[in-house]
Amino acid sequence: MATNYVAVDIGASSGRLMxxxxxxxxxxxxxxxxxxxxxxxxxxxxxxxxxxxxKEIFIGLEKIxxxxxxxxKLGIDTWAVDYVLVGMDGKKIHDPISYRDHRTDTAVxxxxxxxxxxxIYEKTGIxxxxxxxxxxxxxxxxxxxxxxxxxMMIPDYIGYVLTGNAVTExxxxxxxxxxxxxEGLFDQDLLKxxxxxxxxxxxxxxxxxxxxxxxxKWHVQYDIPNTEVVTVATHDTASAVLGxxxxxxxxAFLSSGTWSLLGAELNTPENGQAAFAENYTxxxxxxxxxxxxxxxxxxxxxQRVRHEYNDxxxxxxxxxxxxxxxxxxxxxxxxxxxxxxxDNMIAELQAYCxxxxxxxxxxxxxxxxxxxxxxxxxxxxELSKLSQIxxxxxxxxxxxxxxxxxxxxxQMTSNLADVTVYAGPSEATAVGNIIVQMITSHExxxxxHGRQLIKASFNIKQFTAExxxxxxxxxxxxxxxxxxxQPYFNSVx
Numbered sequence: 445m446a447t448n449y450v451a452v453d454i455g456a457s458s459g460r461l462m463x464x465x466x467x468x469x470x471x472x473x474x475x476x477x478x479x480x481x482x483x484x485x486x487x488x489x490x491x492x493x494x495x496x497x498x499k500e501i502f503i504g505l506e507k508i509x510x511x512x513x514x515x516x517k518l519g520i521d522t523w524a525v526d527y528v529l530v531g532m533d534g535k536k537i538h539d540p541i542s543y544r545d546h547r548t549d550t551a552v553x554x555x556x557x558x559x560x561x562x563x564i565y566e567k568t569g570i571x572x573x574x575x576x577x578x579x580x581x582x583x584x585x586x587x588x589x590x591x592x593x594x595x596m597m598i599p600d601y602i603g604y605v606l607t608g609n610a611v612t613e614x615x616x617x618x619x620x621x622x623x624x625x626x627e628g629l630f631d632q633d634l635l636k637x638x639x640x641x642x643x644x645x646x647x648x649x650x651x652x653x654x655x656x657x658x659x660x661k662w663h664v665q666y667d668i669p670n671t672e673v674v675t676v677a678t679h680d681t682a683s684a685v686l687g688x689x690x691x692x693x694x695x696a697f698l699s700s701g702t703w704s705l706l707g708a709e710l711n712t713p714e715n716g717q718a719a720f721a722e723n724y725t726x727x728x729x730x731x732x733x734x735x736x737x738x739x740x741x742x743x744x745x746x747q748r749v750r751h752e753y754n755d756x757x758x759x760x761x762x763x764x765x766x767x768x769x770x771x772x773x774x775x776x777x778x779x780x781x782x783x784x785x786x787d788n789m790i791a792e793l794q795a796y797c798x799x800x801x802x803x804x805x806x807x808x809x810x811x812x813x814x815x816x817x818x819x820x821x822x823x824x825x826e827l828s829k830l831s832q833i834x835x836x837x838x839x840x841x842x843x844x845x846x847x848x849x850x851x852x853x854x855q856m857t858s859n860l861a862d863v864t865v866y867a868g869p870s871e872a873t874a875v876g877n878i879i880v881q882m883i884t885s886h887e888x889x890x891x892x893h894g895r896q897l898i899k900a901s902f903n904i905k906q907f908t909a910e911x912x913x914x915x916x917x918x919x920x921x922x923x924x925x926x927x928x929x930q931p932y933f934n935s936v937x
Contacts, residue, residue, distance in 0.1 A: 447885060450476075450508065450518040450671075451877035452501055452602075455680060456702045457481055457747060459497060459522075461504035462871065463513075464878040466887060471878065471901040473871055476511075477504030483542035491539040494528060494598070498605055505668035516669045517885065518658075519676030519877045520599045521683045523702075524619035525577050528601040529584075530594040530610075537588055540598065543575035544785045551579035559637060562720065567631050569715035569726030570621040573739060577620035581638040595644050599678035606673055607656040610646035613675050615682035617648060618728035625713055625726065651677040651730035652884045676880040677730045680873045681705045684844055685735055686891060687876030689899045691866045692840025696830060697737075698823060698857075699872070700847025702744045706826050707737025708834060718833045730880060731891050736834075738826050741778045743847055745815050748789035753808060763850050766812035771856060772917050773810070774802040775924040776818040800928075816853045821921045824860035828918075840864045844872030851907075858907040860918050865907040869898065 449464040460478040464471055479500040483490040508516060529537040541547065552574045556564070561572060570576065577597075581589075596604060597616045604610045617623055617630075624631040630642050658671040677683045684699040690709075699705040713726040713734045727735040750762060757765070774797050786792040790811055797804045797814075805814040823841075831838045841863050843854060848867040858865040869875055879894040888894050 447887060448513050448516045449878045449881045450516045451874035452520040453874045453877060454481060454497060454522040456523055462874040471897055476507050490542040490545040492542055494539055498602060502666040502668060506666055509667055509669050514669050517672050517674055517881050519674045519881050520602050521676060521678050521680045521873060521877050522599045524616050524679045525575055526598050527577060528596050529588055529592040530596055531591050532593045537591060547583045548574045548579045551582050555579060555582050565715060565720045567624055568621050569625045569713045571723045571725035578622050581640055589639055592644060594646055603655050603673055606658050608659050609656045611649045611675055612646045613651060613678040614648055614728045615651055615677045616679040619679060649675055652880050674881045674884050676877045682729055683876035684873040685709060686730055686879055687872030688842045688844050689904055690895045691842055694836055694838055695840045695842055696827060696838045698841055698843045699845050700843055701845040702742055704740035704742035705737045706740060706823060707735055710734045710736045722829050740822055741783055745783060745789060749811060752790050762812045763852055765809040766816050767852050769809050769813035771813055771817040774814055775921050777925055777928055778818050778822050820853050820856035820860055823857045824918050825922055827861045838863055840866060843867045844869060846870055854907045858909045859913040862909045867905045869902040
């Protein structure tokens, strides 16, 4: 009988439970339960309703039990950097604050006035984002920290609630900007700067560690299967990269969701001066790898625009509308801080174009083409930088996640960067989550065999560069960016 694997995959706007099974040498996925996520203002901060997420996991597990499935393995992945403070009584002190909260707006400048950025980057290899856990803890309420027994990343906390066992999984822990690249442990000097002790973090574990069984008390409250929790690559980007087919000799990945994460999978970190200057990050991956990548604002912009049109259009409809417009009518630095969490995204995009004396997108189709055009330009520009830093050409780009379904953007990226694009699977995060569970269960030998299984199981679409399609556009975009104020995410000082 096939083993039943459950991927709990929670992003900034939604979460779902995906059921995976190996059938006829192919991985079959089925969405069992989907639920909403989002932050709301509470106690003066934007906070996540973590109890809601946990309840929805149990609702999904009940649905699986109703399918006649009595035993499952389960892995949890979520977004990175956010955390839960747990008191001496084993309970959360308050709901976790979202990384989009404005409390950290000045934290990078304040903290790095004492510790140079080059010093922090040499230690951690992690890019400077003002919402990294390092800066969140720097701004954390000191009374709350004094009462804190354990600091748990979001997926680790969920696993703790389910099983009673607390760990810190390394793919997510690395995004804190507090892990020392050489020592493989939390850096003592950085912890002191934010008044945190090493023992306040549960023990570090690698992806693929068995966490334990769901506690008996939850079986009393919910009618759920017997569930063994495996600590997978808990950072959703880490799972997405593991769920990438890895087609090509010198391949790069683009995990295209709320955030776009573009980079390459390396066996050794790259934290030299060139990487520092471009603010590239070395997040730890599973099985001894590193995700050398750049954060790009991503489909967050599309999600906000869709919501501001009262969710009238599906994402597929928005892409179809965009295709009716000519591309590259304006240049936009999609990574500018102003697009991180504006009151109105459409108005912010239009204001940017006015301020830079460019064509202002007015209609739905014009706004969406402006977004897709400039995301494609940003991707192509970053691929060029990535190739320069790694000192070898990038011949293929593997796009996974929801953005892999936007054929218009895939083709524009292929043309602009002159690379072959392989798109899919769109459910790469859930796939990578399950692949780690399968390796832990010895149903798949290793990640190389896992990627072979992915290629055999999913329809991977290919986009070939059309020579000379957009002559000079990328060069003009690069010149435009160089004249603007240095992009927020590139500012390392």
